[in-house]
Amino acid sequence: MYRMAVPLALAALLAGCGQSAELKPRAGQQLPAAPYGRDDRPGANQLLAPRTQDMPQRSDELRSRSEDRQDDPFDLPPQG
Incomplete structure (x- = not known):
């Protein structure tokens, strides 16, 4: 039990230490082009924010209360 607890604890600690700095593209690469009809190019944080x-x-x-169901014309018994 102890043998599994130590690696799991280390994995949990490593998973919790993420980088919280400003996101930047890798060296030599650029962000995607500006969307059609937009003059400015959105930054990495704007691209990651959900719309x-x-x-x-x-x-x-x-x-809020139960009601009787209406007949379903497509609820047919199996053929055979």
């Missing part, structure tokens, strides 16, 4: 369209909100209404 509203990428995080849709729930739009369906939850049922």
Whole structure:
């Protein structure tokens, strides 16, 4: 048990120490070109930030009480 606990603890410590500095492209490489119709080139943090369209909100209404289901014309018994 102890033999597995030490490597797991070390792995957890290494996973928690990430770099929190400004993101920059590698040497000799550039960020992607500016999107069509935009004059400025977005930075790395802007490219990594999710847009509203990428995080849709729930739009369906939850049922607050049970209701009888309507007949489904496509709910057919198996053939055979």
